[in-house]
Amino acid sequence: MANTRTKLWIGVGTSVLLGTSGSVWADTSGAAGTEDEATSTELLVDAGTDHSPGGEGGEQGHHQAGGEGGEQGNHHEGGEGGEQGHHREGGEGGEQGHHHEGGEGGEGGEGGLGPDPLAVFSGWGAAQGGEGGEGGEGGENGSAPADNPGVTYTRLAMMQGHLEVARELYRQGEHDAAVVHFAHPLDEQYEALEPVLESRGVDDVLEVSLETLEQGAREGLAWEALESRYAEVETTIREAMDTTEASLLQDPAFVSRVHRALITASLYEYAEAVDEGDFTNVVEYQDGRGMMQVGRRMLERQGEIFGATEDAEGYQALLDAYNEALRAWPSAEAPAEPVMSFGELSGAVFRLENLLGDY
Numbered sequence: 001m002a003n004t005r006t007k008l009w010i011g012v013g014t015s016v017l018l019g020t021s022g023s024v025w026a027d028t029s030g031a032a033g034t035e036d037e038a039t040s041t042e043l044l045v046d047a048g049t050d051h052s053p054g055g056e057g058g059e060q061g062h063h064q065a066g067g068e069g070g071e072q073g074n075h076h077e078g079g080e081g082g083e084q085g086h087h088r089e090g091g092e093g094g095e096q097g098h099h100h101e102g103g104e105g106g107e108g109g110e111g112g113l114g115p116d117p118l119a120v121f122s123g124w125g126a127a128q129g130g131e132g133g134e135g136g137e138g139g140e141n142g143s144a145p146a147d148n149p150g151v152t153y154t155r156l157a158m159m160q161g162h163l164e165v166a167r168e169l170y171r172q173g174e175h176d177a178a179v180v181h182f183a184h185p186l187d188e189q190y191e192a193l194e195p196v197l198e199s200r201g202v203d204d205v206l207e208v209s210l211e212t213l214e215q216g217a218r219e220g221l222a223w224e225a226l227e228s229r230y231a232e233v234e235t236t237i238r239e240a241m242d243t244t245e246a247s248l249l250q251d252p253a254f255v256s257r258v259h260r261a262l263i264t265a266s267l268y269e270y271a272e273a274v275d276e277g278d279f280t281n282v283v284e285y286q287d288g289r290g291m292m293q294v295g296r297r298m299l300e301r302q303g304e305i306f307g308a309t310e311d312a313e314g315y316q317a318l319l320d321a322y323n324e325a326l327r328a329w330p331s332a333e334a335p336a337e338p339v340m341s342f343g344e345l346s347g348a349v350f351r352l353e354n355l356l357g358d359y
Contacts, residue, residue: 116143116144117154117260117261117262117264117265117268118143118144118148118150118151118154118155118261119143119144120144120150120257120260120261120264121144121148121150121151121154121257121261122143122144123144124144124148124150124253124254124257146192146195146196147195147196147199149244149245149248149254150248150254150257150258150261152193152196152197152244153241153244153248153258154258154261154262155189155192155193156189156193156237156240156241157241157258157262157291157294157295157298158188158189158262158265158291158294159184159185159189159190159237160234160237160290160294161262161287161290161291161292161293161294161295162181162182162184162185162188162189162287162290163181163182163185163213163230163233163234163237163290164290164293164294165181165286165287165289165290165293165332166178166179166180166181166182166184166217166290167230168290168332169181169286169332169333170182170217170223170226171223172332172333174332174333175217175220177282177283177286177333178217179214179217179218180283181283181286181287181290182213182214182217183214184287185210186207186210186211186214190206190207190210194207197240197243200240200243201243202239202240202243205236206233206236206237206240209229209232209233209236210233212229212232213226213229213230213232213233216229250305251305252305252306252307252359253359255302255305255306255359256306256356256357256359258298259295259298259299259356260353260356260357262291262292262294262295263291263292263295263325263349263352263353264349264353265288265291266287266288266289266291266292266295266325266349267288267345267346267349268288269284269285269287269288269291270284270285270288270328270329270342270345271342272284273285273288273334274338274342277337277338277341278337278338279334279335279337279338282333282334285329285334286332286334288328288329289329289332292322292325292326292329293326293329295322296319296322296323296326299318299319299322300319303315306318306359314355314358317355318352318355318356321348321351321352321355322352324348324351324352325345325348325349325352327339327340327348328340328344328345328348
């Protein structure tokens, strides 16, 4: 292949996937913007570089099975999580691993592809005058510190996303599929959240309620019997979210970053779910759907924060952009074939990110 260079103008969340995902199987022109879009980033992508499994990525590359990542690469192979990974059944956890049956590997986009979507909060607290770890400049490789309020809030919202799709599947009678997602909050989020919640005076009631809910699902309880456990978990998560400083919850810059992290994570999940036009990892598809649904409902409650009264047209554009991206996830069970190509979804996410970037 000719070793030519192509200039791409790509949205922040979409850029890495267009450069690194082996799942880019369709036209990605929908992600292209124009040079006057303030939130875009100019990337020079080497068209001769093979970023698929077995190839070598450039800087910030992602080490996939058989491949070799560049600097700051993320090892994503089989069931192995990265540092602070979770030991899942059939896989190996990384350092500080935590064994919990069910589910899949550690977090990158949550499934491991791409950089951490929570890095959107890196340096943000310091720029906003935060204090302590919550206002820190971030960890290694541009990551945000674990006690950053945006990281904590978004992780709790991701928990809600897993539970949302689990509930949907369970009520449809897909109990085995639902159990996987009922396990995800503990498998993928809780370990990182635990010290932060303790520092905020939130005791272990969340862990206990999550375990009780998961156990009930594994036992195959009727939904009527499981529903009260689900409601308890939802209440506990909302109470944990409400420990966030009130001024931040009314700050459009903070809230918009929560949305950007959620939609970027959802896009990564979709990329991991699809290979050459087929759904090969339905669990990741479902994770993305749950997080996108949570984000969309969150936006409905945040009209005042996003200036719906002063700019009804702008707020409606946000809702419409969410709806457009959500077309990629028409149901909890993956359709026979993708409704949207990866390129089409990348473009929809880019447009939504652009709108959120105005706040």
